[in-house]
Amino acid sequence: MKISVYAICKNEEQFVDRWVNSMQEADEIVVLDTGSTDNTVPKLLARGVKVEQKIFPKWRFDEARNESLKLVSLDTDVCVCTDLDEVFEKNWRQKIEKSWKPNTRQLRYKYVWNVLPNLEDGITFMYEKIHALNGFKWIFPVHEVLDCIPQLLPNEVVENKDLVLRHFPDPNKSRGQYLNLLELSVSENPTSDRNTHYLAREYMFNGRYLEAIKTFKKHLRLKTATWKEERSASLRYMGDCYFNLGKFTSANRCYKKAIEECFTTREGYLSLAKLYYEKGKYLNCIFVLNNMLQIKEKRLSYITNPDCWNYYPFDLLGFCHFKIGQLDKAIEYTQKAIELNPTDERLQNNLTLYKNIIKNNQ
Numbered sequence: 001m002k003i004s005v006y007a008i009c010k011n012e013e014q015f016v017d018r019w020v021n022s023m024q025e026a027d028e029i030v031v032l033d034t035g036s037t038d039n040t041v042p043k044l045l046a047r048g049v050k051v052e053q054k055i056f057p058k059w060r061f062d063e064a065r066n067e068s069l070k071l072v073s074l075d076t077d078v079c080v081c082t083d084l085d086e087v088f089e090k091n092w093r094q095k096i097e098k099s100w101k102p103n104t105r106q107l108r109y110k111y112v113w114n115v116l117p118n119l120e121d122g123i124t125f126m127y128e129k130i131h132a133l134n135g136f137k138w139i140f141p142v143h144e145v146l147d148c149i150p151q152l153l154p155n156e157v158v159e160n161k162d163l164v165l166r167h168f169p170d171p172n173k174s175r176g177q178y179l180n181l182l183e184l185s186v187s188e189n190p191t192s193d194r195n196t197h198y199l200a201r202e203y204m205f206n207g208r209y210l211e212a213i214k215t216f217k218k219h220l221r222l223k224t225a226t227w228k229e230e231r232s233a234s235l236r237y238m239g240d241c242y243f244n245l246g247k248f249t250s251a252n253r254c255y256k257k258a259i260e261e262c263f264t265t266r267e268g269y270l271s272l273a274k275l276y277y278e279k280g281k282y283l284n285c286i287f288v289l290n291n292m293l294q295i296k297e298k299r300l301s302y303i304t305n306p307d308c309w310n311y312y313p314f315d316l317l318g319f320c321h322f323k324i325g326q327l328d329k330a331i332e333y334t335q336k337a338i339e340l341n342p343t344d345e346r347l348q349n350n351l352t353l354y355k356n357i358i359k360n361n362q
Contacts, residue, residue, distance in 0.1 A: 001097055004076040007083055008064045009044075011036045015084040015168075016043040025093035026080065032068035034059075053090050059177065060184075065138035072133060078107075079136075081129040081146075086167050095163040096130065103156045106149065108138045109163035113302065125302040127165070128157065140189070142181035161300075173242040176201055193225035197234055209241035216241075229303045232262035236271045243275065251275055265299060266292045266308035273316060284319040289313050289320075311340035315347060322354060330354045 005026040007019075011032065023029050030050045033041050044051050054067055065081065072079055078096060082088075098106055111127035131146055139147045182199040189195055200215035216234040219225055225234075239254030252275060259267035269292035276285035298309055307313075318334035321327070334351045341347060 001100065002027045002073070002075055003078045003093060003096060004030065004034075004072045005080045005081060005082060006030045006068045006072050007066045007081065008032045008034055008061075009036065009040055009084045009187040011038045011040060012084040013039045013043050013353045016040060016047065016207075018087060019082075019084045020044070020047040022050060022087040023080075023082065025088075025091075028051045028073055028076065030068070030071040031084075032064060032071060056196045060141040060161055062138040062140055062144040062182065065144055069136075074133070076133045079131050079133055081131075082165065083167070086165055089166075090165045092163055092165075095160055099158050099160040099163070101156075101158065104132070104158050105135065106146070106157045107163070107165055108157060108159040109165060110161050110300065112164065112166040113169075115166050115168050121166070122306050123302060123304060123340075125160075125300050125304070126159065140195060141185045142178055143185070143195070149290050156174050175202075175205070179206060191222060191224060193219055193227075193230070196222060197230055200234065201237060204237055204241055207244075209245050213238050228262040229265060229299065229301055232258045232265065232268055233303045235261055236268055239271055239275070248275065248279065264295060265296070265303070266295050267303065267305045268304065269295075270308050270313065273313075276332070277316055277320065280323075282323045285320045286317060311344070311347070314340070318350065318354075322350075327354050327358050331358075 003026045005023045005028070007030075009031055013036075020029065028050070029048075030336060031044055031052075033044075033051055033053045035055050040053055041053065044324050050071065052071060054064075056064060069079065069081075080096075096107060106128050107130040108126045108128045109130065110124060112121045112124045114122035116122045128146065135149045136146050137149070138144045143233050179199075179202045182195065184245070185195045186192065186199050196215060196219040200212050200219055203209075203212035203215055216238045220231060225231055235254050235258035239251040239258065242248070242251040242254060250271070254277060255268060255272035258271065263269065269288050273285045273288040273292065276282070276288060292308070293313060298304065314333045314337035318330045318332075318337060321329035321333060331354050333352060334347060334354065338344070338347050338351065
């Protein structure tokens with residue numbers, strides 16, 4: 001089996017060595033450089049990577065990905081698309097070989113979208129940028145995805161959750177081009193529920209809350225918008241937009257609808273609980289968080305909010321119980337928060353405060 005890794009890059013010299021070290025298990029590594037002005041290209045060449053350069057007057061991620069795919073050797077069996085700020089766990093080739101069958105066309109694996117500063121995994125979901133050479137092309141100007149050409153062969157997809165690719169995001173990397181590209185993407189595909197959701201979210205990230213709300217509503221009206229988790233996310237984000245506009249009643253309504261849309265995921269509950277916390281409705285916050293904690297299944301989805309599964313809910317519960325005078329409960333939940341986040345001084349100080357209050361009242 002011949003495995004080829006392919007990528008696009010621009011001014012990413014700081015990632016070259018780590019990336020090449022991770023990709024060494026491949027038979028071939030090829031890169032399309034899109035205009036680096038630093039030492040990215042010389043460093044790649046020095047590490048034995050095949051590099052070509054091309055400048056795109058009108059930038060689109062899908063066009064660049066498709067050009068980079070053309071660099072892959074024609075005798076390749078498995079293509080692996082990564083970016084230079086990503087790293088595989090060791091022995092990834094063996095896991096591909098184990099999963100890949102004669103009729104396999106695409107492989108889904110575990111993707112950690114953001115490795116946190118403490119090196120813990122952040123948002124994690126299943127991804128499918130490993131594919132057969134023929135019958136695939138990249139589509140959409142941004143948040144691009146692989147499109148299978150069904151006329152050639154049926155797309156047989158296999159899954160391996162032991163195969164893990166981690167993304168170490170560069171905090172200095174600009175998202176400035178994303179909004180225009182998403183607007184272009186939706187103009188080209190106005191009925192795409194996925195891209196409409198992403199565009200609404202980008203408006204929200206840019207503080208354009210009214211446009212975000214309008215676009216989230218459009219997403220929810222689309223006939224193809226049937227994935228409950230994403231529909232719930234649109235409602236949650238609408239709630240966040242209303243909250244930032246000071247429209248707390250509308251935010252409350254959206255968060256409750258988000259829970260109704262997908263009551264088996266924690267995210268809607270946490271958003272509603274945070275609203276109650278901010279408004280000083282501590283009993284309501286406690287009630288919602290306790291319901292949230294009854295949900296035990298953590299989905300491998302980009303919609304999943306890590307805060308739903310870390311120390312944060314117990315931190316909120318501890319503080320809310322403190323505010324209503326239930327110090328034993330405040331200590332219990334704060335201790336649980338500390339178990340999940342043992343180096344947080346604020347949590348330690350809160351625990352000391354609660355214990356001292358009890359001691360002084362005895």
